[in-house]
Amino acid sequence: MALKEIKTTEQKITDAARKVFIEKGFDGARMQHIANEAGINKALLHYYFRSKEKLFDAIFYDIFRQFMPKVGIIMSADVPIFDKIRVFVSHYVDMLLNNPFLPAFVLHELSRRPEKILNVIKDTGVNPEVLNNFLKNEAEKGHIVYIEAAHLMVNIIGMCVFPFVGRPIVQGFILGGSSEKYGQFLNERKEKITEFVINALKK
Amino acid sequence: MALKEIKTTEQKITDAARKVFIEKGFDGARMQHIANEAGINKALLHYYFRSKEKLFDAIFYDIFRQFMPKVGIIMSADVPIFDKIRVFVSHYVDMLLNNPFLPAFVLHELSRRPEKILNVIKDTGVNPEVLNNFLKNEAEKGHIVYIEAAHLMVNIIGMCVFPFVGRPIVQGFILGGSSEKYGQFLNERKEKITEFVINALKK
DNA sequence: GTCTATATCGGGATAGAC
DNA sequence: GTCTATCCCGATATAGAC
Numbered sequence: 001m002a003l004k005e006i007k008t009t010e011q012k013i014t015d016a017a018r019k020v021f022i023e024k025g026f027d028g029a030r031m032q033h034i035a036n037e038a039g040i041n042k043a044l045l046h047y048y049f050r051s052k053e054k055l056f057d058a059i060f061y062d063i064f065r066q067f068m069p070k071v072g073i074i075m076s077a078d079v080p081i082f083d084k085i086r087v088f089v090s091h092y093v094d095m096l097l098n099n100p101f102l103p104a105f106v107l108h109e110l111s112r113r114p115e116k117i118l119n120v121i122k123d124t125g126v127n128p129e130v131l132n133n134f135l136k137n138e139a140e141k142g143h144i145v146y147i148e149a150a151h152l153m154v155n156i157i158g159m160c161v162f163p164f165v166g167r168p169i170v171q172g173f174i175l176g177g178s179s180e181k182y183g184q185f186l187n188e189r190k191e192k193i194t195e196f197v198i199n200a201l202k203k
Numbered sequence: 204m205a206l207k208e209i210k211t212t213e214q215k216i217t218d219a220a221r222k223v224f225i226e227k228g229f230d231g232a233r234m235q236h237i238a239n240e241a242g243i244n245k246a247l248l249h250y251y252f253r254s255k256e257k258l259f260d261a262i263f264y265d266i267f268r269q270f271m272p273k274v275g276i277i278m279s280a281d282v283p284i285f286d287k288i289r290v291f292v293s294h295y296v297d298m299l300l301n302n303p304f305l306p307a308f309v310l311h312e313l314s315r316r317p318e319k320i321l322n323v324i325k326d327t328g329v330n331p332e333v334l335n336n337f338l339k340n341e342a343e344k345g346h347i348v349y350i351e352a353a354h355l356m357v358n359i360i361g362m363c364v365f366p367f368v369g370r371p372i373v374q375g376f377i378l379g380g381s382s383e384k385y386g387q388f389l390n391e392r393k394e395k396i397t398e399f400v401i402n403a404l405k406k
Numbered sequence: 407g408t409c410t411a412t413a414t415c416g417g418g419a420t421a422g423a424c
Numbered sequence: 425g426t427c428t429a430t431c432c433c434g435a436t437a438t439a440g441a442c
Binding site: 024025027028068101104107108110111112114117121126128145147148149150151153154155157158159160161162163165166167168169170172173174175185188189192193196197199200201202 | 227228230231271304307310311313314315317320324329331348350351352353354356357358360361362363364365366368369370371372373375376377378388391392395396399400402403404405
């Protein structure tokens with residue numbers, strides 16, 4: 001964000017909505033709260049977006065895109081497989097560190113209203129076929145053991161996402177409650193995940 | 204459930220509450236809906252449990268316990284490490300297959316009200332120290348590469364849970380939308396996860 | 407475009423009869 | 425213990441002045 005920027009009212013609203021929705025979820029969010037956060041009043045929300053639902057839709061797509069890993073882009077780079085993985089995990093975990101509450105929000109809203117995904121399937125495509133062929137190829141060359149793209153992707157994303165979406169469990173149970181330990185744990189994740197995945201793929 | 208069982212009203216209520224809360228989340232659930240599901244009326248809900256919040260608390264602990272992996276029990280069995288992992292993943296994924304919407308619910312509610320975890324920290328302890336010592340031991344014997352218990356557990360749980368909590372994404376994007384493919388994918392998970400983890404731990 | 411005031415309704419909670 | 429009827433607040437949404 002630039003320093004002297006002047007936000008339009010619409011931007012103020014969407015910024016506020018984004019924040020409150022992520023924090024509270026659709027059902028838990030209050031229009032009043034969003035208005036306060038934006039420094040305006042409720043009526044204006046409805047002037048710009050006709051309903052809570054429409055306001056939600058207006059922000060959800062962007063949030064979803066942010067959550068969706070940029071698998072395609074990274075995978076198409078012309079670097080060895082292990083480097084691809086390193087780069088992907090590093091980028092993705094960085095995004096999560098900057099938006100720690102994003103995964104819980106996206107996953108919950110999608111679970112509650114799976115239809116929403118239809119509004120959102122556009123250019124967000126992941127195309128596992130490309131990755132699949134690549135993996136097959138690498139396996140034939142003997143660089144890695146064979147694994148289907150879908151399973152590999154779900155494995156990696158699951159490992160990246162869980163510490164965030166399951167923070168209370170990880171911090172409270174696995175790490176004994178300490179918030180410092182949790183921070184430390186997160187810092188180690190990138191490396192640990194990369195290591196783990198690469199080991200799993202080695203012959 | 205036995206065939207001729209006679210449910211007490213309280214059981215009818217908690218069963219209904221469990222179902223509706225898991226489906227809709229706390230904020231999305233309606234007392235009316237729960238009453239309908241239980242075949243009674245709203246007033247009776249308040250007669251048994253004084254408030255929505257208290258009703259929620261009454262069911263949440265059990266659900267949470269179900270979600271928490273029984274790491275301790277399985278890990279204390281006197282079998283080789285790879286068998287432990289096999290058994291754990293198998294048990295845990297089976298539970299998820301039987302309760303596919305449970306993880307999204309638990310993770311969302313805990314994220315929204317992390318204090319709730321205090322009500323729930325009782326005998327659910329996981330004790331990673333035991334597992335940690337075990338892993339250290341196995342590593343020293345040269346059976347596996349060393350890995351911290353916390354990271355291993357988070358890795359495994361993340362891989363198990365993500366296909367469920369992220370169903371719309373997995374099915375919609377990674378698998379192209381087909382619900383058959385998704386079912387097939389789930390069936391493969393147990394084996395794929397076990398394989399992946401064991402490979403990652405091998406020297 | 408932005409505000410205040412208000413309509414409208416849904417949903418949690420209670421009163422009270424049976 | 426279980427029901428019907430009702431209270432009452434909070435939240436979305438709209439009307440209308442400026």
